[in-house]
Amino acid sequence: MHHPMQVELVNDYSGQALRVSIDRSVAMLDAPDLDALIEHLALLRAKMHPEIPQQVSRQHKYVIEIDPCWYTEKNAIFEGAVMFFRHTGFNWTGFAVPKESLIKLIDALSQHVDECQETYSMPN
Structure with a gap:
């Protein structure tokens, strides 16, 4: 072929x-x-x-970067933050995240942290 x-x-x-x-x-x-x-x-x-697509596909095999470098700063133009993530194949990718989405993101990440602490905490 x-x-x-x-x-x-x-x-x-x-x-x-x-x-x-x-x-x-x-x-x-x-x-x-x-x-x-x-x-x-x-x-x-x-x-x-x-x-x-707006949603992540459960069937697609995404390229996952483990423990990527990241950088964030306040945005001067709108109420929110700009977040950058470094991917070894795609370079730095930036995202302007408004305040409302930042609050949701913080809540979601906090839930993951709490679940990690529950799962991986050592018994006394």
Whole structure:
């Protein structure tokens, strides 16, 4: 079976690169090129239909980042916060979260912390 597009990680003289082949055309992308492409593709995907589902699918196998780096700051434009999470494949992703959603998020995370403490606490 012929696959018109192939993508592979290769080592060239300047380091690692992504080799993208479509039929007889080839492009070599270094890490900054790939970051720019991923960001551009995400912006285009955001404009496409069908849109990304509002709910998490229980059947999909998501890429999960364990203990990601994160950063948060107050937003000067609206009442809420901006949260950034670092993903080793997708780069830093930012989310502007309004106050009402922050309260819900804090409550949900607090519930997870409480459940962890109950599950993993050592008996006296």
